[in-house]
Amino acid sequence: MSIQEVLQVPIHETFQSTVQGEGFWIGALVDFIRLSGCPVRCSWCDTGYSDGGANAPREIKSFTELIKELQSSRVVISGGEPFIHKQLPQLVQALLDTDRQVNIETSGAFWQEIPSSAWITLSPKHHLSPSYPVKELFWERANEIKFVISTGQELEFYNDYLLTVKDRPIFLQPEWNVRDRAVSIILDLLKQNPNYRLSLQTHKYIGVA
Ligand code: SF4
Numbered sequence: 001m002s003i004q005e006v007l008q009v010p011i012h013e014t015f016q017s018t019v020q021g022e023g024f025w026i027g028a029l030v031d032f033i034r035l036s037g038c039p040v041r042c043s044w045c046d047t048g049y050s051d052g053g054a055n056a057p058r059e060i061k062s063f064t065e066l067i068k069e070l071q072s073s074r075v076v077i078s079g080g081e082p083f084i085h086k087q088l089p090q091l092v093q094a095l096l097d098t099d100r101q102v103n104i105e106t107s108g109a110f111w112q113e114i115p116s117s118a119w120i121t122l123s124p125k126h127h128l129s130p131s132y133p134v135k136e137l138f139w140e141r142a143n144e145i146k147f148v149i150s151t152g153q154e155l156e157f158y159n160d161y162l163l164t165v166k167d168r169p170i171f172l173q174p175e176w177n178v179r180d181r182a183v184s185i186i187l188d189l190l191k192q193n194p195n196y197r198l199s200l201q202t203h204k205y206i207g208v209a
Contacts, residue, residue: 004063004094009087010036011059012047012080016071021203023121023171024144025103031072032209035088038081040107040125040132044150044175049080056080063094074101083110092118108134108142119143127157139164146199150175152185155193171199 012034020028036058038049048056075095082088083106092114095102102118107125109132114120122142126133139161147154149172155162162170172189174182186198203209 002064004067007063007087007090007094008060009063009066009085009091011061011066012036012057014061014066014069015209016069018208019203020074020076020103021206021208022173022199022201023146024169025074025076025119026199026202028074029072030074030076030103031070032076032078033066033091035077035079035082035085037084038079038107039084040081040109040129042125042128044148044177046176047080053080063091066091067094067098070095070098070100072100074103076103076105078105081107081110083108083112086112088112089114106138107132108138111135111137121146123148124158127154134161142168144169144171146171146173148173148175149182149186149189150178152189155189166195170196172196173199173201176201176204 014033016031018030018032020026020030036056037053039052041050041052043050082104089112092102096115096117103121104118105121105123108122120142121144122138123146124134145165145168172186174186190196
């Protein structure tokens with residue numbers, strides 16, 4: 001039995017040949033591997049982990065099964081929180097070994113070293129969940145930073161770190177449940193920070209997963 005048949009990971013869901021709806025890679029054709037589980041408990045979590053995810057999907061799949069499903073040249077690993085899974089570095093490497101590009105979306109609350117060619121989207125949640133600060137290394141490692149904006153106070157919380165990530169793209173994304181109000185807040189924030197960009201969850205507007 002090969003190592004990829006032995007290695008397994010709990011899956012929330014997977015879907016193929018869709019578009020990345022938000023952030024830097026918006027519009028890119030991608031497959032999604034959503035790993036199961038996240039302890040951060042954001043109140044507005046749209047994946048079902050606001051209560052810890054007791055009833056969230058959790059299907060164990062081998063790396064071999066996951067790789068067989070793939071259709072696109074770019075794979076987004078999201079969650080839940082991908083970095084809680086100790087198999088993540090091996091999963092990323094297994095996907096890279098198929099000549100695909102890999103993106104990972106994380107709250108940054110759990111650190112693991114992963115291959116340097118993987119793109120990391122850091123979406124901090126420390127302001128919502130005091131027990132889950134962003135691990136310092138993520139501020140250096142992240143390729144893009146995405147803040148979900150609800151009140152407009154979110155950026156102030158991360159002021160010290162924002163000074164260190166000026167060389168990376170920074171996206172402000174309205175929290176979906178209050179999107180009309182949040183877009184208005186973001187437009188004001190963009191006037192104060194013209195290098196930042198608005199990120200809309202376009203997959204929700206066009207009705208794709
Ligand atoms: S960090 Fe992400 S997956 Fe976890 S509860 Fe918050 S929004 Fe949901």
